[in-house]
Amino acid sequence: MNDVVFEIADLQVYYGDHKVLDRINAKIKQKCITAIMGPSGCGKSTLLRCLNRLNDLIPNFSMKGNISFEGQDIYKMKDLNEYRRKVTMVFQRPNVFPMSVFDNVAYGLKIGGIKKKEILKERVEIALKKAFLWDEVKDKLKKPAVQLSGGQQQRLCIARALAIEPEVILLDEPTSALDPIATTNIERLLETIAQQYTVVIVTHSMGQALRISDQVMFLYQGRLIEYGVTSEVVKAPNHEMTRQFLTGKIG
Numbered sequence: 001m002n003d004v005v006f007e008i009a010d011l012q013v014y015y016g017d018h019k020v021l022d023r024i025n026a027k028i029k030q031k032c033i034t035a036i037m038g039p040s041g042c043g044k045s046t047l048l049r050c051l052n053r054l055n056d057l058i059p060n061f062s063m064k065g066n067i068s069f070e071g072q073d074i075y076k077m078k079d080l081n082e083y084r085r086k087v088t089m090v091f092q093r094p095n096v097f098p099m100s101v102f103d104n105v106a107y108g109l110k111i112g113g114i115k116k117k118e119i120l121k122e123r124v125e126i127a128l129k130k131a132f133l134w135d136e137v138k139d140k141l142k143k144p145a146v147q148l149s150g151g152q153q154q155r156l157c158i159a160r161a162l163a164i165e166p167e168v169i170l171l172d173e174p175t176s177a178l179d180p181i182a183t184t185n186i187e188r189l190l191e192t193i194a195q196q197y198t199v200v201i202v203t204h205s206m207g208q209a210l211r212i213s214d215q216v217m218f219l220y221q222g223r224l225i226e227y228g229v230t231s232e233v234v235k236a237p238n239h240e241m242t243r244q245f246l247t248g249k250i251g
Helices: 044-050 080-086 101-111 117-130 150-163 180-193 206-212 230-235 240-246
Strands: 004-015 018-029 033-037 061-069 087-090 168-172 198-202 215-220 223-229
Touching (some): 018 044, 018 198, 018 215, 018 223, 033 044, 033 206, 044 168, 044 215, 087 150, 101 150, 117 150, 150 168, 180 198, 180 206, 206 230, 215 240, 223 230
Parallel strands (some): 033 198, 168 198
Antiparallel strands (some): 004 061, 215 223
């Protein structure tokens, strides 16, 4: 069985004349956590956004190379909405909608055509339980989501992503605005859902990457310097630049 979800081949990304990513080659495996780490401005978020074609919305974006999802070129897919249902995104700051907790989680389901209240209630409850949030909000489902704490809002966004039953969850620095306790809750959640979903996370925290990831990518100035099993990269990095980043000498 092929365990590769994404295959990235000779990926080059430009914003206008500025090259942001330079010949990235990588294979991302299913049902594990892959962390993308590196100094600010190295192209981490750009790479993540390429995986569900969010960069398409940037006027001066262009790319060369290829990204395949389960063997299909994602830039040749005609149904982008269906692709983004399979490969969903959670952003750095919780982007809760100005509606109730329930309606936030049910939003994607309704867009997808599910109207029956019984099905919506069941799917929302399942998603909130997967996000370790049900016990905290089960009596607040009709309350505005903006009344939740920052950590709860981020888990709500993850629940909204899980509700549409994706295959891959992409997260762009999801704990950067959270306190240590909320960060720990998100990390526990990601470790749990990685048993069922493929998780790719951009993180500014080297410690976080080392704590929760199975595979780690180290980017520097738009280039993929090292990619491998996290424990092996930490113990014996192949590149001196990786060693310097891990020891805090660069970044």
